[in-house]
Amino acid sequence: MDMIKLIRRILSLTVLIFISMSLLTNIGFAEKEKKEKDKKKKSKKEVVEEVEPSNNAEAGLPVDLNSLFPSDSTEDSSMSGILEWHVQVKDDNNNHNLNPKFRNWWYTKLEGVSTKAVSRVIIVGDGWKGRDYVLPVYSYDRKTWQRLRPEEVIPEKGSEGYFNYSIQKRFDSSVVWLARYYPYSLGRLNNFIKKHIKNPFFKVDLIGKTSHNRPLNLITITDPKVDDKNKKRIWIQSRTHPSETGSSFVLEGLIDYLLTDCNSCCKKVDLGKLIFNIIPIVNVDGVVEGNARLAPTGVDLERQWLRKSGSDNKSLIDTVAPEVKLISSKILELASVGSDFIAAFNFHSTNALPNERPFLFSNFRRSLPEHGAEGDTMLIRQLNFVREVSKEYCGDTLYLKTSYEPGVTMDKKIFPESWWWVNFKDKVVHGTIETTSGINGCFEEWVNWRDHLNLGSAIAMACQKYYNFFVEKKWFRYDAPSWDMKELLRYASEASPEK
Numbered sequence: 001m002d003m004i005k006l007i008r009r010i011l012s013l014t015v016l017i018f019i020s021m022s023l024l025t026n027i028g029f030a031e032k033e034k035k036e037k038d039k040k041k042k043s044k045k046e047v048v049e050e051v052e053p054s055n056n057a058e059a060g061l062p063v064d065l066n067s068l069f070p071s072d073s074t075e076d077s078s079m080s081g082i083l084e085w086h087v088q089v090k091d092d093n094n095n096h097n098l099n100p101k102f103r104n105w106w107y108t109k110l111e112g113v114s115t116k117a118v119s120r121v122i123i124v125g126d127g128w129k130g131r132d133y134v135l136p137v138y139s140y141d142r143k144t145w146q147r148l149r150p151e152e153v154i155p156e157k158g159s160e161g162y163f164n165y166s167i168q169k170r171f172d173s174s175v176v177w178l179a180r181y182y183p184y185s186l187g188r189l190n191n192f193i194k195k196h197i198k199n200p201f202f203k204v205d206l207i208g209k210t211s212h213n214r215p216l217n218l219i220t221i222t223d224p225k226v227d228d229k230n231k232k233r234i235w236i237q238s239r240t241h242p243s244e245t246g247s248s249f250v251l252e253g254l255i256d257y258l259l260t261d262c263n264s265c266c267k268k269v270d271l272g273k274l275i276f277n278i279i280p281i282v283n284v285d286g287v288v289e290g291n292a293r294l295a296p297t298g299v300d301l302e303r304q305w306l307r308k309s310g311s312d313n314k315s316l317i318d319t320v321a322p323e324v325k326l327i328s329s330k331i332l333e334l335a336s337v338g339s340d341f342i343a344a345f346n347f348h349s350t351n352a353l354p355n356e357r358p359f360l361f362s363n364f365r366r367s368l369p370e371h372g373a374e375g376d377t378m379l380i381r382q383l384n385f386v387r388e389v390s391k392e393y394c395g396d397t398l399y400l401k402t403s404y405e406p407g408v409t410m411d412k413k414i415f416p417e418s419w420w421w422v423n424f425k426d427k428v429v430h431g432t433i434e435t436t437s438g439i440n441g442c443f444e445e446w447v448n449w450r451d452h453l454n455l456g457s458a459i460a461m462a463c464q465k466y467y468n469f470f471v472e473k474k475w476f477r478y479d480a481p482s483w484d485m486k487e488l489l490r491y492a493s494e495a496s497p498e499k
Contacts, residue, residue, distance in 0.1 A: 221259065316328055
C-alpha cells in the first residue's frame with residue numbers, strides 16, 4: 001500500500017511539472033511574439049518619419065518654406081535617412097526690388113527630423129555674403145539656443161547677388177527650430193517686462209500705437225524716492241531694424257544690470273541721479289510680421305527723422321511714420337519737465353566683417369570743421385564714452401567708427417542722431433551702438449547672446465562714468481577722463497560701416 005501511494009505521488013508531480021513547463025513555454029512564446037510585433041511597429045514608425053516628413057513651418061515665421069522632401073524617392077535612397085529642406089529667404093513685405101542686403105533674416109521650424117541620420121537644410125537667397133558672415137543657431141525647445149559648428153555650414157552656389165549655404169547636421173530631436181541668429185521676439189520682451197514689473201525702480205507706459213495698431217511702450221528706470229528734477233536723463237532706443245536681434249539682448253543686459261545686479265545700493269550706477277528712458281522695440285510691426293529691415297508700411301524708420309524746413313528743428317514733417325513722431329514727441333515732453341538729457345543711444349546690430357568688434361557709429365571727425373568747437377567736444381565725449389565701455393567689457397572691444405558720409409554735415413542727415421544734434425548740440429552725447437554677430441575680435445570666437453548681455457551691463461556702467469566726468473565733473477585721480485587725442489584715437493577707426 002505504501003508503494004502504491006508513492007507511485008501515485010510521483011505521477012502527480014510529473015504531470016504538474018509538465019503542465020508548468022508548458023505554461024512557461026507558452027508565456028515565452030507570447031512574450032517573444034509581442035516583442036516581434038513591437039519591433040515591427042517601431043520599425044514602421046521610423047520609416048514613416050524618414051520617408052514622409054511633414055511640412056509644418058510655424059505660422060507667422062518670417063520665411064517661405066518652399067519644400068520639404070526626401071533627397072530621392074527611391075527605396076534605396078529612403079533607407080539612407082538623409083532628408084533635404086529648401087528654405088527661401090523672404091524679402092521685406094515681399095518687395096523683390098529691395099537691395100539684396102535687406103534680405104538677411106530667416107527663422108523656421110522643422111518637424112519629422114530623423115535623429116538617426118544627417119539632415120540637409122539649404123538656405124536660398126541670403127543677401128549678405130554667405131558663410132563667413134553667418135553661423136546659424138538651432139534649438140529643440142525655443143528656449144536654449146546653440147550655434148552650429150562652422151563645419152556644419154557649407155557654401156552653396158548662389159545667383160544674382162544672393163548667397164546660398166546649407167546646414168548639414170544630425171539633430172537630437174525630431175522637432176528643430178533654426179534661425180539665422182538668436183531670435184528675440186515680442187513675446188520674449190513681454191515676458192522680460194513681466195519679470196520686472198513689480199520692481200519699484202521699473203515702470204512701463206504706453207506712448208501710442210504703431211501703424212498696425214500695436215502698443216509702442218516706454219520703459220523708465222530710476223529711483224522713485226528721489227525727485228526727478230534732481231536727475232539727468234539717458235535716452236535709449238533699440239530694434240529699429242527687426243533682424244538686428246543682438247540689440248535687444250544688449251538692452252536686456254543693460255536693464256537686468258540696473259534692476260538686478262545694481263539697484264538702489266549699487267555703487268556703479270546711481271539711479272538716484274539718473275533716469276533711463278527706453279524704447280525697447282521701435283519697429284514693433286516689423287518684428288511681429290517678420291521683416292529684416294523695414295516697417296510693413298515699406299519705410300526704414302531709421303531714416304524717418306525728417307525735420308520741417310525753417311527754424312523749427314524739433315518738429316517732424318506730417319508724413320513721417322507714427323512710431324517716429326510718437327518717439328520725438330515723447331523726448332520733447334520729457335525734456336520740458338526739468339530733468340535734462342545728457343546722452344542718447346540708438347542700439348543696432350550689424351552684419352560685420354569677421355573679427356569686427358562692436359562700435360559706436362559717429363558722425364564726427366577732427367577733419368570736419370563745419371561742426372565747429374561743439375563738434376570737437378562731441379567727438380571727445382564720444383571717445384571717452386567708448387573708452388569707459390571698453391574698460392568694463394573687454395579692454396579694447398568697443399570703438400568709435402566714423403561716418404561713411406564724412407563730407408555731409410549733421411543738419412543734412414535724417415537719422416535720430418541728426419535730430420539730437422540739431423536740437424541739443426554737444427549737451428547730449430549721442431550715437432548708434434552697433435553690436436556684431438560674427439567672430440569677435442576680442443573673444444576670438446563666434447559671438448553669443450551672453451556676450452550681448454555683458455555689453456549691455458558695460459554700457460550701463462559707462463553711463464554713470466559719463467555722468468561723473470561731464471556733469472558732476474568729479475572723479476578719482478586714477479580714473480580721470482582722457483583729453484589726450486592721441487590716446488583717445490586708439491579707440492577710433494576711419495573705416496566706413498554700412499548703417
